[in-house]
Amino acid sequence: xxxxxxxxxxxxxxxxxxxxxxxxxxxxxxxxxxxxxxxxxxxxxxxxxxxxxxxxxxxxxxxxxxxxxxxxxxxxxxxxxxxxxxxxxxxxxxxxxxxxxxxxxxxxxxxxxxxxxxxxxxxxxxxxxxxxxxxxxxxxxxxxxxxxxxxxxxxxxxxxxxxxxxxxxxxxxxxxxxxxxxxxxxxxxxxxxxxxxxxxxxxxxxxxxxxxxxxxxxxxxxxxxxxxxxxxxxxxxxxxxxxx
Amino acid sequence: xxxxxxxxxxxxxxxxxxxxxxxxxxxxxxxxxxxxxxxxxxxxxxxxxxxxxxxxxxxxxxxxxxxxxxxxxxxxxxxxxxxxxxxxxxxxxxxxxxxxxxxxxxxxxxxxxxxxxxxxxxxxxxxxxxxxxxxxxxxxxxxxxxxxxxxxxxxxxxxxxxxxxxxxxxxxxxxxxxxxxxxxxxxxxxxxxxxxxxxxxxxxxxxxxxxxxxxxxxxxxxxxxxxxxxxxxxxxxxxxxxxxxxxxxxxxxxxxxxxxxxxxxxxxxxxxxxxxxxxxxxxxxxxxxxxxxxxxxxxxxxxxxxxxxxxxxxxxxxxxxxxxxxxxxxxxxxxxxxxxxxxxxxxxxxxxxxxxxxxxxxxxxxxxxxxxxxxxxxxxxxxxxxxxxxxxxxxxxxxxxxx
Numbered sequence: 001x002x003x004x005x006x007x008x009x010x011x012x013x014x015x016x017x018x019x020x021x022x023x024x025x026x027x028x029x030x031x032x033x034x035x036x037x038x039x040x041x042x043x044x045x046x047x048x049x050x051x052x053x054x055x056x057x058x059x060x061x062x063x064x065x066x067x068x069x070x071x072x073x074x075x076x077x078x079x080x081x082x083x084x085x086x087x088x089x090x091x092x093x094x095x096x097x098x099x100x101x102x103x104x105x106x107x108x109x110x111x112x113x114x115x116x117x118x119x120x121x122x123x124x125x126x127x128x129x130x131x132x133x134x135x136x137x138x139x140x141x142x143x144x145x146x147x148x149x150x151x152x153x154x155x156x157x158x159x160x161x162x163x164x165x166x167x168x169x170x171x172x173x174x175x176x177x178x179x180x181x182x183x184x185x186x187x188x189x190x191x192x193x194x195x196x197x198x199x200x201x202x203x204x205x206x207x208x209x210x211x212x213x214x215x216x217x218x219x220x221x222x223x224x225x226x227x228x229x230x231x232x233x234x235x236x237x238x239x240x241x242x243x244x
Numbered sequence: 245x246x247x248x249x250x251x252x253x254x255x256x257x258x259x260x261x262x263x264x265x266x267x268x269x270x271x272x273x274x275x276x277x278x279x280x281x282x283x284x285x286x287x288x289x290x291x292x293x294x295x296x297x298x299x300x301x302x303x304x305x306x307x308x309x310x311x312x313x314x315x316x317x318x319x320x321x322x323x324x325x326x327x328x329x330x331x332x333x334x335x336x337x338x339x340x341x342x343x344x345x346x347x348x349x350x351x352x353x354x355x356x357x358x359x360x361x362x363x364x365x366x367x368x369x370x371x372x373x374x375x376x377x378x379x380x381x382x383x384x385x386x387x388x389x390x391x392x393x394x395x396x397x398x399x400x401x402x403x404x405x406x407x408x409x410x411x412x413x414x415x416x417x418x419x420x421x422x423x424x425x426x427x428x429x430x431x432x433x434x435x436x437x438x439x440x441x442x443x444x445x446x447x448x449x450x451x452x453x454x455x456x457x458x459x460x461x462x463x464x465x466x467x468x469x470x471x472x473x474x475x476x477x478x479x480x481x482x483x484x485x486x487x488x489x490x491x492x493x494x495x496x497x498x499x500x501x502x503x504x505x506x507x508x509x510x511x512x513x514x515x516x517x518x519x520x521x522x523x524x525x526x527x528x529x530x531x532x533x534x535x536x537x538x539x540x541x542x543x544x545x546x547x548x549x550x551x552x553x554x555x556x557x558x559x560x561x562x563x564x565x566x567x568x569x570x571x572x573x574x575x576x577x578x579x580x581x582x583x584x585x586x587x588x589x590x591x592x593x594x595x596x597x598x599x600x601x602x603x604x605x606x607x608x609x610x611x612x613x614x615x616x617x618x619x620x621x622x623x624x625x626x627x628x629x630x631x632x633x634x635x636x637x638x639x640x641x642x643x644x645x646x647x
Contacts, residue, residue: 050579168575
């Protein structure tokens with residue numbers, strides 16, 4: 001009786017299935033090990049890059065101060081180069097708009113009030129902004145604005161979906177082919193309007209900001225008239241602090 | 245379709261039969277026909293229409309008056325009204341469906357289409373399917389027949405049953421076969437029909453019991469089983485879908501006689517050979533030759549090209565604000581920790597350096613001078629506190645005296 005029990009007939013398909021499952025398990029294991037190795041290497045790369053950028057920003061600040069001092073010593077003035085990067089926020093709602101300005105705001109991806117986008121400065125964008133001036137507030141963001149916006153309200157466009165930037169993997173998936181693999185890479189690309197600014201900016205979903213704490217002065221007027229619309233150059237940073 | 249090994253169905257011998265050593269009758273091909281409840285419901289519904297008797301209202305109903313409308317101007321509605329006088333009926337509305345005693349809306353007519361035609365092949369396919377269902381004990385039990393004590397399915401009885409003449413003997417035979425429970429259930433279920441049918445010559449209803457199918461024409465078996473409530477008898481050459489699937493539900497309990505069972509192959513043919521009794525009729529082929537999904541899925545042919553099973557559920561990562569949550573920042577920017585630490589240290593160093601620088605620039609008081617200064621400060625403290633009230637806690641708070 002015991003010998004009969006020992007010779008249990010196992011169907012061939014079951015044996016094959018078992019072998020296949022072992023193969024799959026082995027594959028899965030090797031893949032997991034590989035991935036872990038890659039991610040640990042990645043962290044080192046990301047650390048090095050972040051450090052490099054931090055030094056770069058510091059150097060830039062110091063350089064600016066130095067150049068200004070030099071010029072002052074010589075009795076002249078240092079004129080810093082014109083800004084390359086703009087941050088545009090839509091400050092008016094959606095009703096009663098001329099169709100042409102509506103279209104331009106759509107092209108700028110500002111479809112909702114208090115939506116913000118980064119923008120490269122060139123003839124084309126300046127002219128577009130001129131057309132929609134009464135609907136937007138814009139200016140030149142600094143490092144803190146860019147970094148805080150991307151860290152707190154950064155979402156990426158992956159597969160047409162709005163995915164939060166919780167992990168550098170999200171960024172790598174979206175912009176890996178442009179050698180942008182972490183959030184600091186992204187911040188650097190935006191801030192210094194690098195060669196892949198277009199792709200990096202398009203990857204970022206338009207920022208959904210909150211209504212500014214402390215309020216706006218007067219939406220209807222231009223900034224120079226005591227209102228809020230139009231170019232407010234460096235004072236956009238204060239507005240971003242209140243809206244982020 | 246390859247001729248699969250057909251199981252043998254043993255024939256039940258009744259009391260008084262000669263003991264035979266027959267192995268049994270091979271299962272007829274009909275019993276392997278595909279079971280199609282959809283076809284059966286369709287055909288059953290249509291075929292049930294065919295024994296209907298027409299009903300209609302009388303042609304003249306509601307029109308046996310010479311009513312005419314009074315027209316306008318008489319402060320009454322314009323419905324035709326019965327003429328004449330001296331009776332209640334005079335002046336009452338007539339003809340309309342809304343009038344009392346008027347003709348109904350759309351009076352029912354006898355030329356309504358009562359019967360439905362069904363394609364011959366469809367009818368035959370339905371019967372074949374119903375027969376196949378009678379061979380499956382699960383379906384028969386599901387239909388509600390009491391077949392717990394039936395020894396074999398399908399139940400085939402020797403031909404001596406066809407010679408039974410008396411109902412008492414019929415009952416004995418049923419008991420021998422274990423089929424009496426079903427017949428008894430039918431007998432006990434006789435009751436009065438709910439609804440108007442009871443006053444329309446359809447007073448009593450009962451459940452269906454077994455269906456006895458016999459093979460030879462003119463058998464006495466019909467008369468023997470005729471009086472048992474719920475039990476029906478049928479000749480194998482004239483099987484009725486309404487008996488095989490009563491109410492459109494598959495799986496009537498059928499008791500076959502040996503000759504009837506053997507005749508089934510003649511009457512219905514097989515999957516290749518057409519039937520001899522039904523011209524050109526070949527049994528319908530099933531859509532899948534192997535309907536066992538379990539075997540199909542677990543077969544090697546399928547499993548060899550299947551991807552590995554993925555049981556991990558990808559849930560979305562909880563989004564934490566990197567400007568507030570330390571773990572979230574470090575996940576995104578591993579350099580943040582060192583940067584913050586360096587900044588803190590630098591700030592501390594800067595504060596310290598500034599303090600030292602200021603201190604070094606301050607004029608240093610000599611020891612004597614600093615003592616005098618300290619004494620003066622202490623004297624001032626005693627001056628500002630009111631000694632009368634220093635015992636009371638409440639006042640010491642106002643006075644700023646540190647006790």
